[in-house]
Amino acid sequence: MLLGSCTVERQAGSEPPATAQPVPTPTKAEAETASEAGIAIASADLSRLSDARLDAALAAFRISCPSLVKRSDSSGLTRAGDWDDACAAAAGASSGRTFFTENFRAVRVGDGSAFATGYFEPQIAGQRSKAPGYQIPVYGVPTDLIDVDLGQFSDTLKGKRIRGRVEGNSLVPYYDRAAIEAGAIAGHAPVIGYAADAVELFFLQVQGSGRLQAPDGSVIRIGYAGQNGRDYVGIGKLLADRGVLPRDKRSMQGIMEYLRTDPARGAAVMRENPSYIFFQELTGAGPLGALGRPVTPRATVAADPKFVPLGAPVLLDLDADIADGLWIAQDTGGAIKGANRFDTFWGAGAEARTIAGGMSGHGSALILLPRAAAERLATRPAQ
Numbered sequence: 307m308l309l310g311s312c313t314v315e316r317q318a319g320s321e322p323p324a325t326a327q328p329v330p331t332p333t334k335a336e337a338e339t340a341s342e343a344g345i346a347i348a349s350a351d352l353s354r355l356s357d358a359r360l361d362a363a364l365a366a367f368r369i370s371c372p373s374l375v376k377r378s379d380s381s382g383l384t385r386a387g388d389w390d391d392a393c394a395a396a397a398g399a400s401s402g403r404t405f406f407t408e409n410f411r412a413v414r415v416g417d418g419s420a421f422a423t424g425y426f427e428p429q430i431a432g433q434r435s436k437a438p439g440y441q442i443p444v445y446g447v448p449t450d451l452i453d454v455d456l457g458q459f460s461d462t463l464k465g466k467r468i469r470g471r472v473e474g475n476s477l478v479p480y481y482d483r484a485a486i487e488a489g490a491i492a493g494h495a496p497v498i499g500y501a502a503d504a505v506e507l508f509f510l511q512v513q514g515s516g517r518l519q520a521p522d523g524s525v526i527r528i529g530y531a532g533q534n535g536r537d538y539v540g541i542g543k544l545l546a547d548r549g550v551l552p553r554d555k556r557s558m559q560g561i562m563e564y565l566r567t568d569p570a571r572g573a574a575v576m577r578e579n580p581s582y583i584f585f586q587e588l589t590g591a592g593p594l595g596a597l598g599r600p601v602t603p604r605a606t607v608a609a610d611p612k613f614v615p616l617g618a619p620v621l622l623d624l625d626a627d628i629a630d631g632l633w634i635a636q637d638t639g640g641a642i643k644g645a646n647r648f649d650t651f652w653g654a655g656a657e658a659r660t661i662a663g664g665m666s667g668h669g670s671a672l673i674l675l676p677r678a679a680a681e682r683l684a685t686r687p688a689q
Contacts (some may be wrong), residue, residue, distance in 0.1 A: 320579035340613045340673075341382030343416040343645045347684045350377045350412035350621050350672050352403060358629045360402030363619060366605035366634040373597040374617035380465045381607050383413070384615045388679040396689040406619060410670040411680035413490070415613055420646040422622060422629055425608065425639070428510045431502035432518030434526065435577065439502055444518065445597045448548040456652035465612075468536025480534040498587055499526050505565050508576050509558060510585040513662075514639065515593035517654070529593045531586035538640035539579040541601025548674055558663030579638055595637035603653025607633035614643040619674035622647065626667030632674075646671045 322351040337343035352360065356592045371393035378386070392409045395646060399405040433440050450471045456463035468479045468487040501507040542561050545551035554570040565572030588594065595601040595608075597616055607620055614620065614635045621632050629650050642649050650665060652658035675683075 337416070337645065338383045338530060338645065339380065340415045343613060344689055345383070345683055346414045347680060348414040348418070348672050350674060352406060353424055356450040357401070357403060357562055358410035360406060362402070362602070363484040363632040363634055364396060369599050369602065369616070369660060370597055370617040370634060370636055371396060374629065375601055377597070377616065380612050381615050383673065383675055383683070384679045388676045389617065391678070392676045400607065404534065406467045409676060410432060410573045410619065410674035412621065412674050412676050413683060414672055415451045416651065417557040418644040418646060418670045418672065418680045420622060420624065420648060420669050422607075422624055422626070422648040422650055422665065422667045424629070424650045424652055424662035425513045427511055427664035428506070428516040428659065429525070430506040430510055430516060430518050431439035432499045432526065433520035434499045436500045440500040441506055442507055444499045444507065444528065445491065445584050446490045446498055446533065446586060447485070448495035450494050451532060451534070459501050469533065476568060479536070482534065482536050483582045484577040484580070486534070486582050487577065492646035493531035495584065498585055504576070505562055505572065509562065509680065513663065514583065515588075521546070527587040527588040529588045530583060532584040534582040534584075537581035538581040540598060540641055541575055543578055544578060553569045577669060597636055599636065601636050601651050602634070603651060603658065604635045605634055606651040608637035608639045608642045608651070609635040610643050610645070613676070614673055621672040621674065622669065624669035627666060628661065629665065629667050650680065
């Protein structure tokens, strides 16, 4: 989904030495980390990418570094300290091409078969106060929502969390979308503002951040603050599986048209996605990604941190040519799960909305790792 041209003296990665052994793919049906999915050193060709694209990726990578050098990696691809040299080099680098060539080697996770969608920062009609035409609350995190780190209770549950609420002496699942829309959290959650359109707010939740624009032109920028703990259900796939959404309508725009055709039916369909996003008002740079740093249009990609270290460069080669290129994994998403599943960020505005809404690309993905991490993986004995 991005560009490409120019030449380069050598590639970002090279083939592993003859003694290197790729990590074998496990026999279990569903790998839970990159290490379990299988890892192999690969060759990444940056020669087709423009200097501008690589410089944009370098700028995005720099943004991640303050968080990247401090966080743990659940993918199994890197260890503490692996990113220090690359981040130090990024601070003074003037050429993205030289930086990525000299500091990284590529690995393939699993078979490398990638699928990428797109997201953007929507701007919808909304204002701070409730008024005719502005009736739909945009909620902050409820006071009774409990976020539990299960790793505190068992080492086997490290990295797993659940969200719920206390009912009597029990922790129970938090309210789903239908209950929340029916008023279950009224009085238990701050209201940032009120939206004019339920469909637009639904898709703003899918995107995870956006802007509320009032009739007077004032704007409230909001970003992800929490989620109700319910599994995300993609209503586009749901409608497609039912045969009610033609193939040429399987875009964000087509789904929105379907939902608006019959508002009652549309509301029922949206409630089949029980996941609900809570927001916070943003006053600085943003929107913010999963690293707590601003994301960059046409350079940030959302990924599953169990398979891609957040902050890592990702090289995509897709049949949706606009997204071909080097991206930086700076975000996550409820629907972005598994190896080589990505969501490309396109910014704000009408063009970003159009591109992201129609984005669906298949192809291949490579993860660029600091050389020390890649070489350690390359020499790890087969299991």
